[in-house]
Amino acid sequence: xxxxxxxxxxxxxxxxxxxxxGEIPEQAYTQxxxxxxxxxxxWAQGRKLTSIFFGGGTPSLFSARxxxxxxxxxxxxxxxxxxxxITLEANPGTAEQDKFSGxxxxxxxxxxxxxxxFNRHHLQQLGRIHDDSQAISAIETARRAGFDNxxxxxxxxxxxxxxxxxxxxxxxxxDSGASHxxxxxxxxxxxxxxxxxxxxxxxxxTLADIQQAGLELLNKHSYGQYEVSxxxxxxxxxxxNINYWQFGDYLGIGAGxxxxxxxxxxxxxxxxxxxxxxxxxxxxxxxxxGQQKAIPRDELAIEFMMNALRLRDGVPTxxxxxxxxxxxxSIAQQVAxxxxxxxxxxxxxxxxxxxxxxxFLNSLLQGFS
Numbered sequence: 001x002x003x004x005x006x007x008x009x010x011x012x013x014x015x016x017x018x019x020x021x022g023e024i025p026e027q028a029y030t031q032x033x034x035x036x037x038x039x040x041x042x043w044a045q046g047r048k049l050t051s052i053f054f055g056g057g058t059p060s061l062f063s064a065r066x067x068x069x070x071x072x073x074x075x076x077x078x079x080x081x082x083x084x085x086i087t088l089e090a091n092p093g094t095a096e097q098d099k100f101s102g103x104x105x106x107x108x109x110x111x112x113x114x115x116x117x118f119n120r121h122h123l124q125q126l127g128r129i130h131d132d133s134q135a136i137s138a139i140e141t142a143r144r145a146g147f148d149n150x151x152x153x154x155x156x157x158x159x160x161x162x163x164x165x166x167x168x169x170x171x172x173x174x175d176s177g178a179s180h181x182x183x184x185x186x187x188x189x190x191x192x193x194x195x196x197x198x199x200x201x202x203x204x205x206t207l208a209d210i211q212q213a214g215l216e217l218l219n220k221h222s223y224g225q226y227e228v229s230x231x232x233x234x235x236x237x238x239x240x241n242i243n244y245w246q247f248g249d250y251l252g253i254g255a256g257x258x259x260x261x262x263x264x265x266x267x268x269x270x271x272x273x274x275x276x277x278x279x280x281x282x283x284x285x286x287x288x289x290g291q292q293k294a295i296p297r298d299e300l301a302i303e304f305m306m307n308a309l310r311l312r313d314g315v316p317t318x319x320x321x322x323x324x325x326x327x328x329x330s331i332a333q334q335v336a337x338x339x340x341x342x343x344x345x346x347x348x349x350x351x352x353x354x355x356x357x358x359x360f361l362n363s364l365l366q367g368f369s
Contacts, residue, residue, distance in 0.1 A: 001033060001070065002254030004057040004278050007093070011127045011193035012186060016256030016276050017057045025282065030066040032285040034073050036253045036274070039288070041077045043251055043261045048079040051240040052086045054108075060090035064102025071107045085239040087112050087151075092130040092138035100145035110238075111142050112151040112182075118172045119165055122158045125199065139176045149236060151180035156214060157207050158186055159199040166210045167217060174221045179236035183214060184229035228310050228361070245307045246315055247323045252290075255281035261292075267325055268294045300324040301331050305351070305368045309361065314345065314352025331368065338367045 005020040052074065054067065067088065074080075087110040088103055090096050100111070113135075117123050120132045130138070142150050152173045156166045173181050185207065188194050202210070215225065223231035230241055243250060252259030252272055259272040274290035275281045281289055295303055304324050308315040320328055335351075338344035343357035343364045357364040 001052060001054045001059070002056065002252070002257040002274075003029070003054060003059040003062055004255045005061055006056065006058045007061070007091075007129050008127065009193075011197075012189070014189035014192050015057070018278060020061070024061060025278075026062055026066055028282055028285075029278070030062070030069060032282050032289075033070055033254055035286045036289055037070075037074060037077060037251070039286075040251050040253065040259070040272075043249075043259070044078045047249075048081045048084075049074060050081045050084055051238075051243060052084070053240045054086075054088040056089055058091050058096070059088050060096035060099060060103070064099055064106045067103060067108065068106030083239075085110055087238070087240060089114065090138070090142075092135045097134075097138050097141040100141050100147070104146045109147075110149045110151070111147050112153065113138055113142065114153045115139075115173070116153060116155045117158065118169050119161075122161065122165070125159055126155070127193075136172075136176075139178070143177070149179050151182055151238070152176065152178045153182045153184075155184060155186045156210050157202055159201055161202055161206075161210070163206070163209050163213050167213055170214055170217050174217070174223070180230070180232045180238060181218065181223055182229055183218070183231060185211075224312075226312050242311075245311050246319060247304050247307045257290075262323070264325070269300065269324070270294055297326075300326055301334075302365065302368045306365055308351055309353050309357075309364060311352075312358070314350045317349055317351055320351065334367050338364060341367075343367065 002016065004016055004018050005024050006017045007020060009017060009019050052071070059067070071086065086108050088108045089112045090100070091114055103111070115135045115138075116126055116128055118132050118135055123131060139150075139152070154169055154173055156169070158165075170181070170183065186201065188198050218225065218231045222233060224234070225231050226237050227241060227245055230238065232238070249260055249262050251261075252274060255274060255278045256276040257274045261270045261272060263270065270292045272290060272292045275284060301324065304320060308319070317328060320326065320331070335344060338357070339346050342354055343360065345352040345354050353361065353364055
């Protein structure tokens with residue numbers, strides 16, 4: 001579920017997000033999301049929803065009532081698995097914090113809070129609208145609202161950041177009791193303000209030192225790395241993330257949202273994408289609001305591996321056939337070559353990168369392209 005508005009566009013952000021100019025058309029957009037879901041419900045093909053992720057943008061700009069309305073319709077149309085995970089991305093700003101209890105009552109059972117850093121100077125560099133005290137307050141407010149399962153987003157490799165700075169950020173996240181930490185390196189992406197005016201980032205040796213020290217600290221405190229930038233306490237891995245990286249199906253609802261749907265009878269896997277501009281998306285409420293395209297058969301293997309091998313534990317080899325429709329024999333030569341190079345595990349029951357392969361993941365993936 002994509003809600004595309006933000007109070008302000010961050011200079012590093014290349015997501016489909018738009019600065020809110022004036023009042024957000026919350027009611028109209030909520031109805032558009034519901035209409036979109038009604039149109040796409042057939043893609044569920046009898047399967048219940050196991051996770052819902054409200055991403056953005058800043059979904060916490062919407063009211064708890066609107067979020068609740070969307071969830072009620074989703075449950076009515078498709079149905080919820082008994083252990084469904086429902087995540088909402090939230091900013092630490094004071095206005096959004098006031099809504100946390102309402103979100104919990106509406107059915108949200110997991111928050112993902114965009115902290116990015118606990119360092120006031122780094123937050124200013126990143127163009128964030130909150131400061132360090134609001135970041136801490138947001139976590140405390142989430143706990144009081146009843147959230148015992150929440151993720152904190154943290155960046156590293158920031159301008160002027162030292163190993164000690166990065167360690168301090170991580171330690172504060174750990175001390176907060178977060179069940180999940182998304183810890184990822186700042187990258188400069190096209191079509192962002194930072195791309196036009198790039199900041200001075202740390203040297204490669206410093207970046208490597210930050211990464212190594214961070215991995216050790218997270219591991220020391222029982223945050224297991226299950227994906228490149230995802231770390232979780234035991235039994236707190238994100239169901240949404242796992243499904244995505246295991247090449248599972250998902251519906252993309254909202255402006256700019258992407259989906260993936262398997263049509264087993266037709267032997268096709270579709271990528272869907274919705275109209276990006278919010279005003280265009282709203283104008284097409286009740287109509288087809290996007291496009292769909294089948295993944296070419298000769299691209300399925302690399303698409304599968306680009307997802308699956310980001311997982312630290314990889315995936316069962318049986319997933320390759322069940323989720324692509326291709327025989328394992330079709331990649332046997334590539335698998336054998338990568339195993340001989342020490343990049344792919346020799347376990348015949350799982351496709352999994354070796355420690356060396358995980359360190360040089362791009363080189364590993366090139367073996368399937």
